[in-house]
Amino acid sequence: MVGQAKLKGSYAYRCASAVRIKSATNHDAAFIKHGYEIGINEGAIADVPQLDSYLERALAGKYISMKSKKVNGEGLTTSSVLSRFLVAYKDDVPVGFAQISCVCGEDNDVRNEVLYVFVDVSLRGKGVAQKLIKEAIESSPREIVLVARIIKASSFSCASEKLLSKLGFCVVDETERTKFLVYLK
Numbered sequence: 475m476v477g478q479a480k481l482k483g484s485y486a487y488r489c490a491s492a493v494r495i496k497s498a499t500n501h502d503a504a505f506i507k508h509g510y511e512i513g514i515n516e517g518a519i520a521d522v523p524q525l526d527s528y529l530e531r532a533l534a535g536k537y538i539s540m541k542s543k544k545v546n547g548e549g550l551t552t553s554s555v556l557s558r559f560l561v562a563y564k565d566d567v568p569v570g571f572a573q574i575s576c577v578c579g580e581d582n583d584v585r586n587e588v589l590y591v592f593v594d595v596s597l598r599g600k601g602v603a604q605k606l607i608k609e610a611i612e613s614s615p616r617e618i619v620l621v622a623r624i625i626k627a628s629s630f631s632c633a634s635e636k637l638l639s640k641l642g643f644c645v646v647d648e649t650e651r652t653k654f655l656v657y658l659k
Contacts, residue, residue: 495609498559505568509592532557569594572606586614588622620657
């Protein structure tokens with residue numbers, strides 16, 4: 475109880491409680507693109523060819539065909555991906571977002587993936603990412619597996635894994651570059 479009271483009075487708690495999560499609209503496209511560009515520069519995500527086209531299709535709710543390594547690391551798989559974005563607002567200004575994608579693979583496996591979480595540099599470590607991921611968990615259908623990937627070379631990989639573990643994710647596989655985590659309901 476003492477720890478909880480201490481947390482409630484903290485700056486991080488006040489920041490996170492002032493943040494509201496909403497579904498993204500086309501008005502959020504410039505902010506999301508900016509977040510992607512920062513993530514690419516920081517090494518948190520791989521480069522996205524034709525980023526404008528990709529985001530336009532994703533924000534419009536259109537399926538995107540993607541090739542990626544299978545979870546076991548052997549070979550490539552083609553998936554159809556339908557993305558949605560959750561945007562964190564503080565004082566009506568976007569400060570972070572999460573991309574959650576419904577992935578339909580070649581083997582007819584269906585899963586939701588937390589593909590990318592971005593938080594404005596000034597609010598990192600203040601609970602915004604945690605709030606976004608909690609909303610992703612709560613808004614995902616219970617019958618569909620929720621997974622996340624962490625790029626190991628990213629400077630945020632340790633903090634990301636710690637946060638995801640705290641929220642109920644568990645590492646199930648890893649390749650040379652990536653860790654795969656599954657949300658255990």
